[in-house]
Amino acid sequence: MNLLKNTIDLDISTPVYKFSCKLRRRLTIVHGDSGVGKSSLSALLLARPDDLKVECTLNLLLATPDQWSMTLNNAQDSVIIFDDMDCVETLEFAKLCHDTLVRNNNYLLLICRDEMPYLEDIDGEDGKRKALSISLDEIYNFKTDGINHWLEHDM
């Protein structure tokens, strides 16, 4: 499955919180220390304050614990953020990613530290094993200087 597509620029900002990144592949994985503002990103997208500015060529969605599978199935032309969600460990999540990401032209930003063993080893219904390739280049640390937030590679 070809996961390569156009690079998507994502910029989210309020007067006191700024985040920007480039999504080069369908799956981008983000982790990092506690207290650097990862969950603040989700809180902003959930609350959508009036002064929130989002610049992205695709729709920006936040997956929720009870609707994530519906979002993956139905959302199109979107960047979908998963923040510390249990579902990323599951076979169902891996299968939905395999079946829908390219079809729906979606990109995922996974903020998690969980292992995701199924993403690279999925039992297909046809008996063949499928996989999504996760590039090491698209695993990042979330960094901040207090106001600005960005992604850096692990060194």
Added chain:
Amino acid sequence: MLYVSVGDYTEDCIRRTSAFFDFNKKPEWFEDEFVRHTIRTIDRSEVIMGECIVSPVLGAIAPERLSSGCKGVILLRMLPERSIYATRCGDNCFPLIQELSKMQDVKILLHNCPKMPVDIEATFVESGKEVHNRREFVEEYYRLRHQYTGV
């Protein structure tokens, strides 16, 4: 002592640490010196009075605005009978978890291998093996975890 599980979720394990903390925290928790130390170290914030916390970035905040990792460590301190899904905690939380484990028993579940302090001491629940440093921790973690994930 630090007790580490790497298998499936158990009933006593708090998985959604942030939500659990938000709806179960108690005002007296923030009078505990280790809790204040945790908030100061992980979130670089100070407990001023009661549940009023001051962050250098956010200003005056309620405990709900603390980071998930900070909340997880506070739960470990205040609810020692419960296990915490510590994959929700960043690497910067584990020196504090190590410090806490010298004061009381600490139980965590991990589905990732964090960068533990070099001199970490822990007991893996599934095997009973005691480890005494980071290298032993990593080896035992992946040996056990392979049994659950096959990778």
